[in-house]
Amino acid sequence: MKDALKSYAEALAEALAASDWAALERIGAVLLDAKQQGRTVYLFGNGGSSATASHVTNDLLKGCRVDGRVGFKAFCLSDSSTLMTCLANDFAYEDVYSILLQTYAQPGDVAIAFSGSGNSPNVVKGLMTAREMGLVTVGLGGRDGGRMKSYCDHLLIAPTQSMEMLEDLHLIYFHNLVCAMRVRLGGGSCGC
Numbered sequence: 638m639k640d641a642l643k644s645y646a647e648a649l650a651e652a653l654a655a656s657d658w659a660a661l662e663r664i665g666a667v668l669l670d671a672k673q674q675g676r677t678v679y680l681f682g683n684g685g686s687s688a689t690a691s692h693v694t695n696d697l698l699k700g701c702r703v704d705g706r707v708g709f710k711a712f713c714l715s716d717s718s719t720l721m722t723c724l725a726n727d728f729a730y731e732d733v734y735s736i737l738l739q740t741y742a743q744p745g746d747v748a749i750a751f752s753g754s755g756n757s758p759n760v761v762k763g764l765m766t767a768r769e770m771g772l773v774t775v776g777l778g779g780r781d782g783g784r785m786k787s788y789c790d791h792l793l794i795a796p797t798q799s800m801e802m803l804e805d806l807h808l809i810y811f812h813n814l815v816c817a818m819r820v821r822l823g824g825g826s827c828g829c
Contacts, residue, residue: 648802649797649802649806652795660793668709671745677711677712678710679714679747687713693751696815704823724736733759735763742770746772748764749776750789767788768790778793779797
């Protein structure tokens with residue numbers, strides 16, 4: 638078991654080193670611009686990617702709160718089980734993120750989708766709706782990017798075929814980004 642644990646960590650480190658840092662920097666620029674413009678960031682995904690969206694929302698809202706300044710206006714679309722189950726039941730599961738974006742979002746806001754396959758119908762439709770509404774669309778994906786890549790203005794694909802590793806990488810990317818943005822926002826170092 639120790640060898641398997643070490644092998645996973647080594648493969649994850651290799652994938653991290655092979656990541657597209659320029660794409661992550663561009664996503665950071667989009668977020669900093671949205672904050673400066675008073676825009677809202679909407680995040681969503683399914684399963685583990687939904688958990689990542691929720692975690693990143695917390696990091697943007699609280700983790701980037703520096704020197705008495707507020708953090709990002711960030712909202713995780715999958716955090717309310719009441720809304721999710723209502724909309725899925727009364728309409729269709731593939732429509733949940735589209736309906737929420739149509740209800741809350743404004744042109745110029747940012748939609749960030751997390752998906753391992755990039756093919757989840759609700760994620761793809763959410764990105765389609767966001768683009769039609771004039772939001773900046775960002776995807777964090779895996780494998781070949783799936784169908785969602787066609788609807789992303791900015792896309793960062795974790796360079797691995799492992800669902801577990803790509804979910805790890807998505808969270809690492811955002812922890813890294815939050816630390817870098819906090820410095821840009823005047824919050825000193827990140828302890829790195």
